[in-house]
Structure formats: C-alpha cells, structure tokens
Amino acid sequence: MTLIKLPPEALKTIKNQQFSSDKPGSVVKDFNTFLNRVIEKPVPLSKGKRQPTQKWTSVLNEELTVPGRPELDRPLTIHYPSILGLYLLVRASGLGRIFIAGNNKFQLIINQSLLEQWQKLTPTEQYFSLLDAWLTRASSEIIGQELHGRDHRPLGCTGVNFLRQSAFNEEPASSICLEALPTSFGTYNIALLKLFGLADVQWLSTTQIAHLQFTPLGVSLLNAFEKSIDVQGLMLPSGCEDILYEDDGMLQVVRQWRDDVNQMLHPPAVPHHESYIIKASMYAYKCQRTLIVPTNATLDQLAMAILGAFSFSNQFLYCFLYEDCYGDNYEVADPQLKSEFTDCADTVSLKDAQILPGEQLRLLYNLQVVAQFCDSSPVC
Incomplete structure (x- = not known):
C-alpha cells in the first residue's frame, strides 16, 4: 500500500x-x-x-x-x-x-x-x-x-x-x-x-x-x-x-x-445484546405487532416471523431496506434472488445489520412496504 x-x-x-x-x-x-x-x-x-x-x-x-x-x-x-x-x-x-x-x-x-x-x-x-x-x-x-x-x-x-x-x-x-x-x-x-x-x-x-x-x-x-x-x-x-x-x-x-493529527473519528463498537424487542407496524392499516427476536436470527427468519404475525403467507419475494449509522442505504434480498444480489436474507443476521434502537428496517413484500420496524429495543 x-x-x-x-x-x-x-x-x-x-x-x-x-x-x-x-x-x-x-x-x-x-x-x-x-x-x-x-x-x-x-x-x-x-x-x-x-x-x-x-x-x-x-x-x-x-x-x-x-x-x-x-x-x-x-x-x-x-x-x-x-x-x-x-x-x-x-x-x-x-x-x-x-x-x-x-x-x-x-x-x-x-x-x-x-x-x-x-x-x-x-x-x-x-x-x-x-x-x-x-x-x-x-x-x-x-x-x-x-x-x-x-x-x-x-x-x-x-x-x-x-x-x-x-x-x-x-x-x-x-x-x-x-x-x-x-x-x-x-x-x-x-x-x-x-x-x-x-x-x-x-x-x-x-x-x-x-x-x-x-x-x-x-x-x-x-x-x-x-x-x-x-x-x-x-x-x-x-x-x-x-x-x-x-x-x-x-x-x-x-x-x-502533519504531526498534530493523532486520531480521528472512527466507528464505535456496537454493543452486544442477546435479543431485540421489535415493533413491526403496518401504518396503512394502523396495525402493529411486537416481537422478541434473537440478534443471531437471520433476516430470512425475521421475515417469516413478521409475515406469520400479520397472517401473510410466504408466496412472494421480499427484501429488507435499511441504512447504517452513516446514512448509507443497504438492501438485503430474498434468498431466491441470490443470482442478482450480493447480500441475501439467509446469510445476514440482525447482528450483521447492526441496527441501533430507534432506527428503521423496512420489509418490502410483493412490491409494497408491509412493515416498518422502528423503536427496536435491546433485551440484555
């Protein structure tokens, strides 16, 4: 280098x-x-x-x-x-x-x-x-x-x-x-x-x-x-x-x-929690569910849990959309789309996504937003 x-x-x-x-x-x-x-x-x-x-x-x-x-x-x-x-x-x-x-x-x-x-x-x-x-x-x-x-x-x-x-x-x-x-x-x-x-x-x-x-x-x-x-x-x-x-x-x-530059901002370590309390909301229907999800659960497992909580069947493709602490946008796709996407929901966990309490994770299912997960709280 x-x-x-x-x-x-x-x-x-x-x-x-x-x-x-x-x-x-x-x-x-x-x-x-x-x-x-x-x-x-x-x-x-x-x-x-x-x-x-x-x-x-x-x-x-x-x-x-x-x-x-x-x-x-x-x-x-x-x-x-x-x-x-x-x-x-x-x-x-x-x-x-x-x-x-x-x-x-x-x-x-x-x-x-x-x-x-x-x-x-x-x-x-x-x-x-x-x-x-x-x-x-x-x-x-x-x-x-x-x-x-x-x-x-x-x-x-x-x-x-x-x-x-x-x-x-x-x-x-x-x-x-x-x-x-x-x-x-x-x-x-x-x-x-x-x-x-x-x-x-x-x-x-x-x-x-x-x-x-x-x-x-x-x-x-x-x-x-x-x-x-x-x-x-x-x-x-x-x-x-x-x-x-x-x-x-x-x-x-x-x-x-310059000799007077010894440190700069760098990403802090994300605190480890065993699980999260996630509030999943369908704002269009004023409907909400509360789930406790382990941090090592994959986003695919989370998607199935959310769809089941709202009585949706798993018939359509989905993807998750979220942004990191720097505002960069990420997309994690349905495992059936592995040929088109780098990140797939069966290989990415909540821990990997590093979602912080209060941040938003969106589930796009059948070409529409089914649920937005906001106000996620850690369970130590």
Whole structure:
C-alpha cells in the first residue's frame, strides 16, 4: 500500500496552514454550532427528504458565521446551502442519526458514543475528520438529493470535472462552470468548499454562483486525492487500492503531512445484546405487532416471523431496506434472488445489520412496504 506523496510546495502549504475553529474556513465552528443544537434537542425532519424543517433551519441560519440570505419570501431548507452541507456532514460523520419518534415522525438525534470521541479531538483533528466524512461518505442521497456520475459523493459525481482541467488550480472558474455547478455538483457541496476554506465562493443567489476560485490549500488537498477521481466517471480498475476509502485511510494520509493529527473519528463498537424487542407496524392499516427476536436470527427468519404475525403467507419475494449509522442505504434480498444480489436474507443476521434502537428496517413484500420496524429495543 502506497501512501499519498505531495510536491514540495503543496506539502509546505498543508504543513504551514493554521487550523482552528474558524481557520482556514468556519466549518469546525459552524459544525459545532449545528451539533450543539442537536445535543440540546432532537431536530425535526421532513418526512420526504428527511431534511431539517424550514423553521428550524431559519433559526440556525442566524447563528452561523456567515448567515445565508435567501431572496425568497418563504425559503425552503434547500435554499440554505450551508446548513444543508453541515447537515450532510453531521450524517456522514455518524455524529447524528435518524430516530423514528412514533407515527412515522423523523428526528435527528446525537450519537453519544461518537460525540465522546469528537469532543476529545483537537480543531485540526476535527477538521480532517469532517473532510474525511465529506469526501468518502457524504453521498447526496443521505439528504434526499441526487447527483449524476460514478456515485453521489463529491469526488465521484460528474460535477467535479467542471472544477478542474488536468488538475485543480487557482484560476477563477469559467462562466460555463459557474452555470453548471449548482446542479451538477450541488449547492451544498459548493458551500462546503467555502466552509472548509478550500475555495473562495461568491453567490448571486441561493442557486447561482458569481465567483469560485480555489485557495492554495484547496489546490493542494484536492490534487492530493486526485487518485480518488476518475475523469471518465468509471470505477477504479480491479486490484487498485485507494487508501482514502480504507478504514482510517484519511488518518494514515494526514499523518504523513502533519504531526498534530493523532486520531480521528472512527466507528464505535456496537454493543452486544442477546435479543431485540421489535415493533413491526403496518401504518396503512394502523396495525402493529411486537416481537422478541434473537440478534443471531437471520433476516430470512425475521421475515417469516413478521409475515406469520400479520397472517401473510410466504408466496412472494421480499427484501429488507435499511441504512447504517452513516446514512448509507443497504438492501438485503430474498434468498431466491441470490443470482442478482450480493447480500441475501439467509446469510445476514440482525447482528450483521447492526441496527441501533430507534432506527428503521423496512420489509418490502410483493412490491409494497408491509412493515416498518422502528423503536427496536435491546433485551440484555
């Protein structure tokens, strides 16, 4: 495994950069402002895209270092790109997770185990932990948005190609680039470029950019991760390893450049429980069943138990849909679909899925959602 090497000038830029709560950008300061709000009280989310509600967003906006000024009389959450970008970081870092608060109401709550790690990090370590979350895990799908390209992350979408030629440089972005970026790269990702101090961004409106120019730090860092970007939008060739996407990959890379980075956020161990109390609900029929399920039970066994509890016969194919603590979506299919899916319900257990109390696991049966499992509680 080869670590990332930088040209002398780029290495000097990164080594000499001062990192604090508001340098090189205000991302750490504004992120902690967002985080403190979540710690204080769960954040209400919309049912569709699961974004913070407009009322909550407008209040937080006034607390940011540079508040957004939407030109609309009744702006929506998507008209606050900085807050939407910070929300993406909260989810992709794992510090915030979605909780089902009854009657299909969604809330953003704090992940206490990761919060303890976060509070022990220095501003420099916090900065690179957020950069890691953004570049490697921040899929736009997490916040109900969509980008085109190899995937929905900033380095994998087609919009990144508008930001560079053969490499990232300090030349101002062209007018064509400025016009295409809001839809191809996402306004929230553009806002994060500024929050991270990677680019100077000036807005005409919440959906139009007047100016974008990378800083020396932005040029150095983004070119360092050139390997993670493919101009053609293709996957890396088989056998190629990209250290950035490995466990603690960012930590291994940044340690080469700075002596003051010793730790970053990493996934905590999931507590072991013998079984779970699962509330399975059919919201369309206002029907609910409560089951006690061993954690070593396969999802196939769980599916049969649920179908039996609701007096369904096992005549149709099914699949389970759920997301992990980082907001990534997973699909576990009926064992009869092994030829088409990698993960099948007879080989994946509840323990493997690592579902936490309050999270949601959906059973899709005969092309419709039969039950949603929310408010699962461990039985020790």
